[in-house]
Amino acid sequence: MDLSALIESYKDCPCGKAHTSVIKAVEIDNGVVFEAGKILAENDFPKNILLVSDEPAFAAADGIMESLEKSGFNVKEYIYPIMKKPLVSQVHFIRDLSVGCDGILSVGTGSVNDICRYAAFLENKAFAIFGTAPSMDGFASSVAPIVSDEGFKVTFSTNQPSVIMADTKILAAAPAELKAAGFGDVIGKKIARVDWEVSRLITGEYFCENVASLVEGVVDTLVSLADRLLLNDEAAAKVAMEALVLSGLSMSLVGVSRPASGAEHMIAHFWEIKQLELLGDHDYHGKLVGIATVKIAEEYRKLAKIKEVFPGEEFIDWAPVEEAYGPNLYPDVKKLNEIPITKDIDPAILRERWREIPEIINRFVPETDELIRLMNLVGATVDPAKADLSEKLVSDAMNYHAYMRNRITLSRMRPMLKI
Ligand SMILES: [Zn+2]
Ligand SMILES: [Zn+2]
Missing domain, CATH: 3.40.50.1970 (Rossmann fold)
Incomplete structure (x- = not known):
């Protein structure tokens, strides 16, 4: 390269x-x-x-x-x-x-x-x-x-x-499960792109078109070769490795993890820390990112159907957040969110610019059926149970992952939308 x-x-x-x-x-x-x-x-x-x-x-x-x-x-x-x-x-x-x-x-x-x-x-x-x-x-x-x-x-x-x-x-x-995990880590960039675009739209956050396009290009190339990834195919393996190296590189090019990490990574990180706490170890990072991507993609696609929103200041009910994170992790989460990142969002701007958001989602996030087809092609599971994730861990992650980081994602805006 x-x-x-x-x-x-x-x-x-x-x-x-x-x-x-x-x-x-x-x-x-x-x-x-x-x-x-x-x-x-x-x-x-x-x-x-x-x-x-x-x-x-x-x-x-x-x-x-x-x-x-x-x-x-x-x-x-x-x-x-x-x-x-x-x-x-x-x-x-x-x-x-x-x-x-x-x-x-x-x-x-x-x-x-x-x-x-x-x-x-x-x-x-x-x-x-x-x-x-x-x-x-x-x-x-x-x-x-x-x-x-x-x-x-x-x-x-x-x-x-x-x-x-x-x-x-x-x-x-390389073992099929490792290749499948790599694919999961790469496909997650589709969500990361939406979160970065949405934050740029609503708060004017720094964005680089060139670096975002670099990641989009490598993800799409890998997707086009998905049917060959499980085979002992050197050309497909090369594309997969290049995609992984370049998406990692993209983060250091802009000095933030935005191009390669969004809500799907926060969900996966939530699962990782909970599995570490409960089981002493966690499943492959990319496998968890892949499952998270399918879950959050479905939710973002639903948000894309909403044509008009009436946002207001957010009110956080901390009790269920505390319950989800548990006594070991909650103090850090609470501290991190002392000044909630949503204070950077003007409800009036969110209301006015919302009309552009469905278009962003539909442009970058594949339909759930298509995502599942791709995941199946590379032998990656979309079933949380196959990664030792209970229904509670899934619902807690979907509801409260956005408090993992002080960063705006589309999912972090949900409390403001009151939907
Ligand atoms: Zn990752
Ligand atoms: Zn740039």
């Missing part, structure tokens, strides 16, 4: 923001596992490195060690049996292991990358990723969600990797 040409094309963007990136190279192709050492060397990655992976990912990336050694890298390795939960204690463990190394190479997807990303940031060391499955859009991300000692998921600011590599042969052979 010619990343520098892409960044160059956003020079003097009309949105006024300088779109830059610290990522030097993104290489997604057949045979990259045998070129990893060469690619890192070409991008000035330091020679003394710590390689961190888990057994399934490291087995999939067979050949990477030889490639690194051939290019003169001194590699210390640590392979977890299986890495699912990114605990803060593991970040400290990797920091200690990295003593004497100048860079960290993470081989895998999801949690292993997040732990290494944060450890490299804290130790001020170079960081690169070799991705083994197209399962989530965090590869190019500059934040790392880590589970605290108290069991909460905390998002830390870190650095992006300087190099992202993936071999399409490995991606194409």
